[in-house]
Amino acid sequence: MPLYGEKQSRFNTINRSKPRLDGFDKVTGRARFGADFHLPGMLYGGVLRSGRSSARVVKIDTSKALAIPGVWAVLTAKDLDKPVAWSWFCYMTDQVRYAGDVVAIIAAESKELIWRAQQAIEVEYEDLPGVYTLEEALAEGAPVIHEKHPKNIMEDSRYSIRKGDVEEGFRKADVILEREYVTQYAEHAYIEPEAVIAYEDPLDGVMTVIAPVQNPFFTRNYIADALGVKIADVRFRQATVGGSFGGKEESTGLTVGRAAMLARATGRPVKMVLSREDSMLQSAKRHPFKLRYRAGVTKDGKIVAWEGTQIDNSGAYNCQTQFMNPRANTHSAGAYDIDNISTDTYGVYTNNIFSGAFRGYSSPQLLFGQEQFIDELAEAIGMDEVEFRRINCLKDGGRNATGSVLNNVILQEVMDYTVEQTDYQKKRALYKAQTDTEKRRGIGMAISHRGCGLGAESPDASAAMIIAQMDGSVIINSGLAEVGQGLKTAFAQIAAETLGIPYEEIRFPNTDTHNIQDSGITAASRGTVMGSQSMKRAAEKLNLIMRQNAIELHMFANPNDIAGANGIPVEQIQGLPFTAEMLTIQDGFVFHPDYPAYRIPFSIVCKASKWTGKQMSCMEWFIPESCIQDHATGQGTAFPNYAYCCVIAEVEVDLRTGYVDVKNVTASHDVGTAINPSLISGQIYGGIVMGQGYGVTEEVEISKGRVRNQNFDEYIIPTALDMPEMQVNIFECDAGEGTYGSKSIGEPATEAVAAAIANAVYNATGKRVRENPASLERVLLGKALR
């Protein structure tokens, strides 16, 4: 059902829209982002990119650059023992595989001098043949990008679903339909380009880097790797992050490694801030997919067979394709319960910019195809598409493509509520009958299910630490990072709820890799749902420790005080043993629930604990039950649970110019338990607009591997004026797997929006846009012009 609401909540701190822990600093400008740091003696770092998509460096001469006064270091691949990073990217290379590959790095006194040095480096290249599209890469005899992959197919990214008997399914079908959908490269477009500063910490000489990233530990590995030293000899500290959406992972790691090399080479702090253009050239993009689906349907609306091929363009390097494709595989038949499924998913190398993680991690692409396909299937058998979804969608006890049984599935409830709220079916019919030749309205829907967290992709484990101070304030720490999504706030709420103290007492410093165990990447919408399990566990332990301390400190040893405070005769409790297990901590007080009027402030317990030398802290580790999936068939458990959503979009299309005006979007999301409803709404609003950009205007244009639109004048994200009216519905349900029953929201918020818009455009125009986005040309002409 829609949000239970605070009044019905059984919680004290979670389930409430607490103000962001980092909100005050952000709105007052105190928060420090990567580019805000300046250190004495600091140099600027820069790179020289090849600008070529496939080439070999024949000769590189840096002498003229080094001769410029104020230029302190120019390094090339030859200067490195190991130009290839631990994650198979290149810090620098003389084998150019895409236009953003770096052939030299520079440290100089000013940004202007960096530019001069870039101009002064002389490079002689031998251009090599390249491949840029899936077709070119897969063609017989195509140039090979990585020797290990002679056919340009990334074999370790190949995943399949084999469920039931798809041929038998097709034999039962009354109608068989086959369609192809294509999606584009898209850019994260975070407001803050990558910015890092590397310095030797004056206290201990440890090479330290400050930057905004999603994986502090991953990033730290780049520092150690680049310098060839032990991990314990380097340190990473998280800056405030100005947006990431999956984009501040590997490419920021490379920048961090380069900055550390320059800092060591010069003995001075080095700051590298990417320009927007540099960021567009270097940072991973959302994988373009070519999706081919074929399905068989019976006349009464049951999908009896589903076949699919999902090929993604990975670009020049393997940036997570092999981690992302398992998700694409699990979700290759959408949020539907189909008995017979056969799908294949694999990545292909090209000489383009590499594709990587981007909010959704394949789902926005897949849903763009699948949810249009579902509409097309319904139309092919003459059935209302809502009814068609009702018949086939996942229900309690149903099985998705992985064959595992799903519980607490509220998808149909979410969908029916949204359909009714938006008057979808009436509008859909009304709009279909429009005859206006200038502008027409359209309404479209999409539904999804999304595996929460990392699931079978990799271990979803994390560390958390909690330390009470003598005045009752509490510092928490986690191996996962605040990246703007509100993790600090959610974790602080969870810690406060569990420990039983006010939210305002909690502090959560930025991640420092010296202070806590490597907990992997903050991605996959795993932070709250899984990552905070260790925080809850640590707070539970500390809660018990502090109750124990209260008992040991004789705070509940005097029956007269307890009875007096509660207005009961002392005889009633005389002789009752008060143990830690009987006590509770709530709102910052320790008390026995049966005698609540006698209560000791948490801060008094802390103070007494401190001066008597008692434990006041705890570190915990959490790893969820393993998800095990068979590699050959994809059958098994892919994720601990799934979040469900329905998005309905309404558009107005100018039939004579192809302009798509997104008028309103209604997004309904199952979040399990809403830890912070206000932050959830924020995620959903942002997700809607990001999905709108993906569906209507955003496209990284790549010409022979070169990114053509490198800034926001040409890479068109929605502005404030473009934003639709938005209606958000938060659904809660009982789901045990996540922390306090929570589910993912960061990525669900954006994944189904473009698909709903595409279906709305069809409703308005009667023409399908099977190639994303629905740009002016594609809507008017049915194709892009270049």
Added chain:
Amino acid sequence: MQDLHYLRPDSLDVALDLMDRYAGRIAPYAGGTDLMVQLREHAKKLAHVEYVLDLGHVEELCGITLSDTVIRIGPMTTHTQVSTSPVILEHAAFLAEAASLVGSPQIRNKGTVGGNICNGSPAADTLSPFVALNARLCIRSKNAERTVPVKEIYLGAGKVTLGPDELVTAIEFDRIDGYSTAFLKLGRRKALAISRLNAAVAMKLENGLIADVRITPGCVFGTPDRVEKAEQHLLGKAPSLELFKEAGQLVSEEMIARTGIRWSTEYKKPSIEALVERALMQAAKIEG
């Protein structure tokens, strides 16, 4: 990254002196919303620039004046000023509309109409209404003065015929009392959008018939221009959807006649027809 000297004259005479002294090495700064971007991109056409001449404090170049016959706009008048000016809103509403659709509030507060024209982009939003208004540029150098129709200073994308020592000192056009106007812009989003296409129309009706009309489609020709064939077709006739459709087609035919079939023609042809037709409908105050 170029080393630049920054010059900030307080009067037109000093400005013209500086233009004369540093001719060939100086670039006027008229808001900077294009210039600064081009400098950052190391644009070839600015490679010779050593001096930047900030005209923001030359009073003679600012403001809008209305006389009995002529409206005069100082080139340093910002888009915000043009779009909110009572004079422009009353006498050339489509120019106010075009200025209001430039970029974003920040760009409109900094960017000027003089800069918009002299930057030489065929996609400049104010260009189409100025051409429809038959606007003239008053141009001065230290020792000379000339007046040129706006459309004649364009040589092609990014190129204008201004001499190395010349400054535009005013944009003038004759009043078009009794005309109604319209400006429509098609971009890829609602703000911060470069015109994919636009259309500016001014129309005078007498006794229900079109007595005069000016049609300027934007982003369709190499250099901005009105489409006389389409205008002639409308004269003396009563406004109607059918008639305006024909005008739209005449505009697209003219586009193809002048620029040939290009990669973008397939899209531009139907779209400019729609824009011209709609702008005419709007100017004639007919509901579409």
